[in-house]
Amino acid sequence: MSEMTKQATQPAVQPKHPLGSDARVLLTSVFGPYAVDDGAGSRLINPMELYHNQVTRVQQAYSLRTFQRSWGLMLIQVNLKAPCTLLDFPSEKRFLEEIKNNRYDVVGISSIQTNLIKVRKMCRLIRKHLPDAQIIIGGHIANFPELRDFCDFDHVVRGDGVCWMRDYLSQDTTEPLKHPQVIANIGSRIMGVNLKNHPGDIAATLIPSAGCPMGCNFCSTSAMFGGKGKYVKFFESGEQLFQIMCQLEKNLNTSAFFVMDENFLVDKKRALGLLELMEQHNKPWSLYLFSSANVLQQYTMEQLVALGVSWVWMGLEGKGSQYTKLAGTDTLSLVRQLQSHGIRVLGSSIIGLEEHTPENIGEAIDHAVLHNSEFHQFMLYTPIPGTPLFAEHEAAGTLLDRREISIPDIHGQLRFNFHHPHIKDGQETEFLLQAFHRDFEVNGPSVIRIVRTNLRAWKRYRDHADKRIRERFAHESKSLPIGYAGVLWATRRAYQDDPVLAAECSKLLGEMHEMFGLKSRLAAPIAGRYLYRKLRQEQQRLEDGWTYEPPVFYEKNSKAGPDDALLVEGAAAAAS
Numbered sequence: 001m002s003e004m005t006k007q008a009t010q011p012a013v014q015p016k017h018p019l020g021s022d023a024r025v026l027l028t029s030v031f032g033p034y035a036v037d038d039g040a041g042s043r044l045i046n047p048m049e050l051y052h053n054q055v056t057r058v059q060q061a062y063s064l065r066t067f068q069r070s071w072g073l074m075l076i077q078v079n080l081k082a083p084c085t086l087l088d089f090p091s092e093k094r095f096l097e098e099i100k101n102n103r104y105d106v107v108g109i110s111s112i113q114t115n116l117i118k119v120r121k122m123c124r125l126i127r128k129h130l131p132d133a134q135i136i137i138g139g140h141i142a143n144f145p146e147l148r149d150f151c152d153f154d155h156v157v158r159g160d161g162v163c164w165m166r167d168y169l170s171q172d173t174t175e176p177l178k179h180p181q182v183i184a185n186i187g188s189r190i191m192g193v194n195l196k197n198h199p200g201d202i203a204a205t206l207i208p209s210a211g212c213p214m215g216c217n218f219c220s221t222s223a224m225f226g227g228k229g230k231y232v233k234f235f236e237s238g239e240q241l242f243q244i245m246c247q248l249e250k251n252l253n254t255s256a257f258f259v260m261d262e263n264f265l266v267d268k269k270r271a272l273g274l275l276e277l278m279e280q281h282n283k284p285w286s287l288y289l290f291s292s293a294n295v296l297q298q299y300t301m302e303q304l305v306a307l308g309v310s311w312v313w314m315g316l317e318g319k320g321s322q323y324t325k326l327a328g329t330d331t332l333s334l335v336r337q338l339q340s341h342g343i344r345v346l347g348s349s350i351i352g353l354e355e356h357t358p359e360n361i362g363e364a365i366d367h368a369v370l371h372n373s374e375f376h377q378f379m380l381y382t383p384i385p386g387t388p389l390f391a392e393h394e395a396a397g398t399l400l401d402r403r404e405i406s407i408p409d410i411h412g413q414l415r416f417n418f419h420h421p422h423i424k425d426g427q428e429t430e431f432l433l434q435a436f437h438r439d440f441e442v443n444g445p446s447v448i449r450i451v452r453t454n455l456r457a458w459k460r461y462r463d464h465a466d467k468r469i470r471e472r473f474a475h476e477s478k479s480l481p482i483g484y485a486g487v488l489w490a491t492r493r494a495y496q497d498d499p500v501l502a503a504e505c506s507k508l509l510g511e512m513h514e515m516f517g518l519k520s521r522l523a524a525p526i527a528g529r530y531l532y533r534k535l536r537q538e539q540q541r542l543e544d545g546w547t548y549e550p551p552v553f554y555e556k557n558s559k560a561g562p563d564d565a566l567l568v569e570g571a572a573a574a575a576s
């Protein structure tokens, strides 16, 4: 990693553990359960789920339920030579058992600010049961200004933890990085049916970089890894990524990749280098990406399609917002254009930008909803420590104090943590819910939107001149004639009292039958009846208060790193 980033993220004197790589290390995420209201700071409204937390939260039985592992910890673990255990999503009891029954010299906890109370409790337990262990805290909580007042720990790590931990354990920091092997989604389920995969496909997680050089003022990920103009690259070249992807493809039997990089396409040389190799080796891979709108537009649609971009998570932020990444972009036409090429969009909008008022918020919500993106995340504008936005509010004295809002409630789905110039008295809670409900009412369940885009993409690309591209679309469309025909049938029935949505389902079913003939005509009512029954059961389960928690993961490496970790030749983490 370059000197520039080291200064941005690490203290001047790097601490070292006296046992070096002989130290026994435990890495852990914060304890669950998560989807409950309790004294440890868990909140029912803040489950350990991506979609149900902040994207499909009001879509009831249509909400996509799924978990993601703690990839940061996994990346650290595979790159340590020290014996290292990883405990992901433990209960408090399981965590306690681990530290009572084993000797560790180092315990590393990964957390975000929202889970501060759990980190405090975990530190206390470690001090009690492993008094000689060094406690290291990493992840986004590291930017919390008064961390030392709340928790008793030894070191806090801001920014990348791989390099820091290697250095701390006297391991060569310039050694090539390994990449963990992990499926992106665990325990996925929708409409009451357990999926083997993400809607579309099973995907492996790929972690090319962390951070984003765009440096939007509210963005804690960008701030964490260097801020404007900087980010941390774990893998420098398209060739390195290609090697990793080939191994993930082989070992996890997948051809889809959830690219965990806030703005993967920003490094055009790396992305096009990857494309060249995909073409050379005839890889019909699918990529699920995060991208800012301005960066996306630096590519032609042909390039995006050839690169296998099939999902994009993109900040739309809000009508007329002043962010550079949106300058000159008509996001409505961009989303339509992407969808017409089979690229499904997870749009992200902010509720409570400075210019929002109770009078204009309805218009802002309508504008967001008009995108009709497959998924739509809505979040409250939230100054998070470490960001320029937080610094501004701190200087202006406009942050709420601890008596006004508790830390576990600062997660962007409930309340502001600052005095908004126009939105007062907790009105934002209602505005946020309005946005989710409006999107669901107007655009219907996300799964229907996905089916529509898939179907249109299949029509457009099934006869494409390039076999590799045809193959990818064939793969992504394989659920259409049976599973997705059933989804349309079941949804038409579920929405029989909503003429607009029922008609949309009928129209799509018609298109489906035109494309797939007898196969989908026969499958639709059979799969549809089954799905309708499951949907009703799931709805009942939700009404009865069912919540979803991730399973506990417990993984050890061998002293030299786990056998199945991927060694990639080339430079170690480098900053741009």
Ligand code: B12
Pocket: 029, 034, 046, 047, 048, 049, 050, 051, 053, 054, 068, 069, 070, 071, 072, 073, 075, 076, 107, 108, 109, 110, 111, 112, 113, 114, 115, 136, 137, 138, 139, 140, 141, 157, 159, 160, 161, 162, 164, 165, 207, 210, 211, 219, 220, 221, 260, 261, 262, 384, 385, 411, 412, 413
């Ligand atoms: C995947 C993810 C999740 C997963 C969590 C999976 C898990 N096991 O924890 C899900 C979807 C469940 C989730 C939920 C939430 N998340 Co989230 N999430 C992310 C996301 C998109 C990726 C994290 C990731 O894997 N990055 C890649 C890895 C390589 O980077 P990393 O995790 O930062 O790890 C590196 C360093 O931080 C460091 N490090 C990390 N841990 C440790 C530990 C030690 C000991 C050391 C030394 C170093 C270290 O080293 C790692 C390697 O460089 C980030 C955004 C982002 N791009 O980072 C948001 C993010 C972390 N989430 C965030 C938030 C707010 C939430 C939610 C509150 C949801 C919400 N309402 O928005 C909930 C909380 C759920 C809960 N009950 O706790 C914020 C955190 C803001 C903050 N400063 O606190 C982020 C930054 C998004 C954002 N910009 O707003 N999230």
Ligand code: SF4
Pocket: 211, 212, 213, 214, 215, 216, 219, 221, 222, 262, 263, 292, 315, 325
């Ligand atoms: S473009 Fe997205 S990821 Fe990049 S800084 Fe802005 S909000 Fe963060």
